[in-house]
Amino acid sequence: MATTAPTTHAALLRWVDETAKLTKPDRIVWLDGSEAERKRLTEEAVAAKVLIPLDQKKWPGCYYHHSNPNDVARVEHLTVICTPTREEAGPTNNWMAPADAYAKLGAIYDGCMKGRTMYVVPYIMGPPTSPFSKVGIEVTDSVYVALNMIIMARVGTVALERLGQDGEFNKGLHAVADCSPDRRWICHFPQDNTIWSVGSGYGGNALLGKKCLALRIGSYLAKNEGWLAEHMLILEAESPTGEVSYVAAAFPSACGKTNFAMMIPPKTFDGWKIRTVGDDIAWMRVGENGQLWAVNPENGYFGVAPGTNRKTNPNAMDSVRKDSLFTNVARTAGGDIWWEGWDTEAPAELIDWKGAAWKKGSTEKAAHPNSRFTAPASNNPAISSKVNDPAGVPISAIIFGGRRSTTVPLVLEAFNWTHGVFMGATMGSETTAAAVGLKEGVRRDPMAMLPFIGYDAGTYLQHWLDMQGRIPNPPKVYMVNWFRKDGNGKFMWPGYGDNMRVLKWILDRAHGRVTAKETLVGNVPRPEDINLSGVDLTPEAARKVMDVDLAEWETELESQQEWFEKLGKTLPRPIALQRDILLERVRSARKQG
Ligand code: SAT
């Protein structure tokens, strides 16, 4: 931690100086990423009542944070792509002209750090020695944000060293300022490699390396440089014979990415090991053998707490045992924590996420549905040994998944790359608590990237199509759905560890070991090729959860029209044609009965 700049990078010094002139902090502190610094910042945060220590015997190095109750999730309606033209941002993003955005936010930043400390957080997204990695500098007025960044990215001297005298860096200006929803904006300037975020301290809005750099700015860079920046977990699967494979999987926020990335296989899969490379973001480039190689740009997990327990995700529970931060979960006066979906029932009394007394039996939730843990990846007992490999890991399969109570079967394999891109482009999901102010129901969420594509969505889909020409050895593409419900509104598939059964089939297919059955909308497993022994499922339910119902698919494909119209004239023609072909075939099959 230093109050004089530990760098001679002229452009960086100039930018920090300009930022300080605008925000007028009392003190500037540069982070070095040391253990001593983390301790000191934590003590400062406790003294300022930003953090509350948990019981240090039970939760060593763990602290609690209540956010402002008005600031608990991403704010898509206030998230803006600031490109010279509206067309570059496209129909799915909010847009502001760069000059207007700089002026509007500049007025809010003006003097907003008076009386406060400005933390300068140099960070690397990606393994420190990887050519894939990117350096960012986040300037923030929030010690809570600085401490989260220390967990989520590689922070401090390591980043300044990588930057050298004149390296390229993302300029991220963040201020919680007065945390007013009326003065809250998350603005991205892809052409300037700049992010301006104000008025929120929440993860996806404030930890600028995550959604803002690794996905929104990242996707823009990826299109220009010929790679993919995606909202995907990366997992490693080792079979009992020692075969190691990697898959990348996209699910919208709060649909179980962290659980899938840390899955424990069921008993009948004795000898299988699942390890985590990443739980939220994948940067993928063409590498050796013409395969797609992925790195996880992050260094920690910012996971949804409710529903996480020793049964659903023991590796996550182990990951949060020490040196972790908890935001908006429930706590006890004695420094313990609890949330809905914990292993045991709620204690008689809690302090709820707003800081109010809570009694067992209350109809209010004790933890916020989007309450989070921030945990160092190195705490995960199932971490892959490849997380710091500069080359990344070779991807055998890409999986797209949504939260759908009907229509989408447990697993569906794409016929080819274009069909796979179509599957990703038309992914739908029922809304969750990870973002505020969304209409209930199915929203189309291409590649789970709707809130994160930093440019025009149709152009993004074209980029996906174009990648085929760059990947000599492409992964196979799948769609999965763990969330199908029966006639009584009950989930049919047990999910969690049992998702291994689906993953095993995907790996068998990816390695060319089993055949599949072709349906009109994609390939599905033959019953003998998917191991359902020991799963809590009647044969009838097993059939239903994997069923392709053509009447439902006709409705599904018809309903995609509205989404395609929204995408407008940059929607790639091959994607529109995919839909036409599928719809024609489904209609004629239904006519024939
Ligand atoms: O809230 S975050 O954007 O950080 C996490 C998520 O929604 O995926």
Ligand code: MN
């Ligand atoms: Mn996410």
